[in-house]
Amino acid sequence: MLQFDHVSKRYPDGTLAVDDLHLEVEEGELVTLVGPSGCGKTTTMRLVNRLEEPTSGRILLGGEDIASQDAVRLRRRIGYVIQQVGLFPHRTVLDNAAAVPLLLGRRKAEARRRAAELLELVGLDPAVYGGRYPDQLSGGQRQRVGVARALAADPPVLLMDEPFGAVDPVVRERLQNEFLRLQAEMRKTVLFVTHDVEEAVRLGDRMAVFGQGRVEQFDSPAAVLGNPANDHVAAFVGSDRGLKRLSVTPVEKGDLERPPVVHLSDPMDRAAALMRADGVRWAVVLDEREALHGWVPIPDAGGSDVVGPVAGYARRMDATLPLGASLKQAFSTMLQYDAGWIAVLDPRDDDRFLGVLTPSGLHEALRRSIDADARAVARSAVDLDAVSGA
Numbered sequence: 001m002l003q004f005d006h007v008s009k010r011y012p013d014g015t016l017a018v019d020d021l022h023l024e025v026e027e028g029e030l031v032t033l034v035g036p037s038g039c040g041k042t043t044t045m046r047l048v049n050r051l052e053e054p055t056s057g058r059i060l061l062g063g064e065d066i067a068s069q070d071a072v073r074l075r076r077r078i079g080y081v082i083q084q085v086g087l088f089p090h091r092t093v094l095d096n097a098a099a100v101p102l103l104l105g106r107r108k109a110e111a112r113r114r115a116a117e118l119l120e121l122v123g124l125d126p127a128v129y130g131g132r133y134p135d136q137l138s139g140g141q142r143q144r145v146g147v148a149r150a151l152a153a154d155p156p157v158l159l160m161d162e163p164f165g166a167v168d169p170v171v172r173e174r175l176q177n178e179f180l181r182l183q184a185e186m187r188k189t190v191l192f193v194t195h196d197v198e199e200a201v202r203l204g205d206r207m208a209v210f211g212q213g214r215v216e217q218f219d220s221p222a223a224v225l226g227n228p229a230n231d232h233v234a235a236f237v238g239s240d241r242g243l244k245r246l247s248v249t250p251v252e253k254g255d256l257e258r259p260p261v262v263h264l265s266d267p268m269d270r271a272a273a274l275m276r277a278d279g280v281r282w283a284v285v286l287d288e289r290e291a292l293h294g295w296v297p298i299p300d301a302g303g304s305d306v307v308g309p310v311a312g313y314a315r316r317m318d319a320t321l322p323l324g325a326s327l328k329q330a331f332s333t334m335l336q337y338d339a340g341w342i343a344v345l346d347p348r349d350d351d352r353f354l355g356v357l358t359p360s361g362l363h364e365a366l367r368r369s370i371d372a373d374a375r376a377v378a379r380s381a382v383d384l385d386a387v388s389g390a
Contacts, residue, residue, distance in 0.1 A: 001027035001189045002048070002157060007057035009043055017043040019213035021057070027156075028187035032200035035210030035236065041193045044210075045159050048191065049078045061157065076104055079150030079158040079188070083165045086146070087134040093119065093145050094130035100153045111152075118148040123178055140171040147179065151186070160192045164199070176203060197237050201225065201244055209233050221248045226370045246328035246366065251321065254380050255365040256344055256355030259284055264293055264311040271310050272299050284343065284353065285314045292317060292343055292353045322347040323354060327365055330357055 002025040009018040018040045025031050033041040046052040047059060050071040059066050066074055087096045097115035102108065116126040122144040134142055143163060150158055164172045180203065183190065194200050200207045201221040208218045209232075217229035225245040228234035237244065260283040262271040275283050275298040285293045294317035299306045306313075319339035321330055323346050333342055341358045345351040357365075368382040375382070 001025055001029075001062060002191070003058075003060040004044075005058040005060060007044075007047065007054045007059060009040075009047060009052060010055045016213050018047070018054070021215060023208060023215060023218050025189055025191065027189055029205045030183055030188075030190040030192060030203060032192045032194055032204035032207040033210065034194055034197060034200040034207055037195065038212075039210040040213040041208075041210050042161055045161055045191050045193050048157065048159060049075045049080060076100060076153060077155055077157075079153070079155040081143075081146045081150045081158070081160045081163045083162040087142060087149075089134050091133075092130060093124070093132050093134070093137070094126060096134070096145055097148045097152055099149060104153055114152055115148065118151050119145070121151075121182065122148045124148070138171075139167045140175055143167065143175055144178070147182070151182075151188075156189060158188045158190045160190060162193055162195070165194070165196075172199075179203070198244060198247070201248055209236060220373075222369065223373050226373045242366070242370075245369065246331060247326050249327045249366060249369045250324045251327060251330055251344060251357060251365065252379060253323065253354060255361050255368075256357055257341075257361060258355045259341075261286060261353070262296065262310050264288065264309060264314060266310045268296075268299070268306050268308055268310050268313050271296060272306055284317075284356070285310055286353060290353070291351065292320065292345060317343055319343065320345055321357070322351075327362055330362055334359065334362075 004021045004023050007018060007021040008016065010016050021044060033044060035041050043052055047054055048061075048066070050066060053067075061074075088099065091099070094112055094115050097119055098108075098111040101111035101114055106114075116130060119126045119130060124141060124144055129137070129141070134145070137145070146163065150160075164175045167175065176199065192200075192203060201224075204221055206219060207221050207224055208215045209224060209229075210216065211232050217224055217233045222245060224233065225237055225241040225248070228237060228241070234241075260274050260278050260280060262274065262283045263286050265288065271283060275281070280298070282295050282297050285296050287293045294315050296310055296314045299313075319333050319337040319341070320343045321333055323344055330342055333339065341356040344354050344357055346354050364384055365379075367384060368379040371382045372379045
């Protein structure tokens, strides 16, 4: 979809902002460009919509050299979102979102209808916000309008330059969540510039780590964190890259343990016998629909007064997680509920109970992930005993 073919950009004063950039962004892929200030990541983005022109090399969009295209028409085909948003202060929110379709010659009614659809898509009710002006919105709301405007012409490529950098951390996380939801639906080809490693790791399908004008590593976030290409990349992603890797490592079925399972209607004395036979102190409790209800502890030794069904002894379980959630989410849930284990559910099968993730299971999942990337194999192929003995 988007190719940089040995692209360089040198300014008249001799500054080499981009040095022999050669990479390809696949259709529907979100690539984050990350690096310290002045490393060339924003210049790289500006080369795509010809706000800057390369000194050498070519940039191909859909196989066509962008240098052969009219610059104004090219920019109207590429969505562009910046940190300062750049909304027209004298136009309403709806008219801001409709601006690009109108420039492309669409009728006003059609452009405004499309704008209303996109405002709703980014979480702003057009009936509530469409008639407001930018200075009547919060910073996070203005960023949402900026994203809606960039998407209004249905561009094949979306450029985002520090789009969430000017809002507070709580709003920033919400905007990131919203954008990930949008990207899952729309699958745009996105270049996303940020100086924040955690943002790059969280959002990117792949991330390009810049040095001084050069890409030092271009790979999946998990691979960059688990196996930095050189000292520059290792220093930039930080010594806590193992913790950052938690956010890009999903919980898989192979990470789970399967404890004893009982049902609300089972006799409690039989449930206790099952737990003693397995040598455990608790069991998972399912209801009559096989959905997770909670857990039940083993009764005190002896337990002669244990009578009635499990329902009379069961406790609710709030520490749950969908399969595929990140290890970071799992760790956070354990801390939030002070839980020694988390029940993992299958969201594609009516939240069917699959097993539990324990702290040791979480640690092993992270170790498998790191070793799997280093060896280019699936996590299920990693033998931790062999790794430990190596």
